[in-house]
Amino acid sequence: MIDFHLDPKSGVAPYMQLVQQVQQALRLGMLKVGDQLPTVKQVVAKIAINPNTVLKAYRELERQGLVAPQPGRGTFITATLADDSLSAHQALRDELEHWIAKAHTAGLDHDAIEALITTTIRKAHQART
């Protein structure tokens, strides 16, 4: 079962953090169709978060077609995000690692690399939309 956490410094709304953690787990194949998400009370008792926030996150995941509530039983994963692209991950990761090594050689530190990646992703995203 997925273990939620909250990062107060992320600047991302708490409900969205839960949504993203489920999406991330689905993308990486850590959650599969049929898996159950923790109950609202379990999440609340574990990370001291507002139950409405958990409900809001689960509703958003339901809206995205990723989970479905089964009355009296809980909320279950109904779709996966780990599509065919999962098989391409390893090759892409290798290339990225190679690129990061090159950036290090060129004298960029961790923060500079992260800044470069973030701005490039943002620009590419803007160019596509």
Added chain:
Amino acid sequence: MNTQILHTRALTKRYGHHTALDDVDLDLPTGAIVGLVGPNGAGKSTLLALASGLIRPTSGTIDVLGTRPAADAAQLARVGFVAQDTPVYAGLTIADHLRLGRHLNPRWDTALADNRIRALGLDPDKKAGRLSGGQRAQLALTIAAAKRPELLIFDEPVAALDPLARRAFLQNLMEFVADLDISVILSSHLLSDVERVCDHLIVLAEARLQIAGETDRLVAAHHRLVGPRGDLPDLPPGIDVIATDHTERQTTLIVRNTGPDTPPALRDAPHLDLEDMVLTYLHRAAGTTDQTKTPMEANR
């Protein structure tokens, strides 16, 4: 229409010449977990005391769960209030407290109280005066919840607790909310706690309401615009400038989008986190900006 947990219009409380709360309008829906924040002396305790019926307004109106606070015994039973420092009777045991609660409250939930004390691992024969701060807070929370109110009001419930006790208290409070379907208003200086547990926010400063609303929506409506000094973008109507900050080269605007959609001018502007957003309002109320002391460009 659902009854609101808190509805005020022009709510004002004065003590002699001192205005503790000035012209406050609030609408908070049933089911909300409300965080009340602001500096010391902002009027937080006054607002909570008004809501629990301990004091009466000088002018204006306040309704809690649809009626005047502490209007009658029935209304008193619907609201649980825990004052600052979670007071308990030092000379009485935990069991005494629960017995007292049972006698004084018509809707007392004996099973809930006993189960919670057991789950907390507390000895019923222990005197409340010998409990740790965290245990005392848990006892006060248990008593308030066993009353089975529709609304729980806490004045600074976790201020005196260490981080571990604070987290445990909030876990228990959120479990009660999930189980009992209650609304909560709590004041706190700890914005990280407020962000974690509250879905609605009230910011008070200088006895006045600065901003209130659904936390996620408030955060989504506030942006930070950074540009070269003096070269400020033309802002479309519907965008309020909350703060302006100049450094030698840069100008930073904190703006609030009051419209339903995000206009193009704000689309790439980052959001503030909850803490920065609240601090911007507190600085504005105090008449200072973040780094420089430029006067506010916009006053609401």
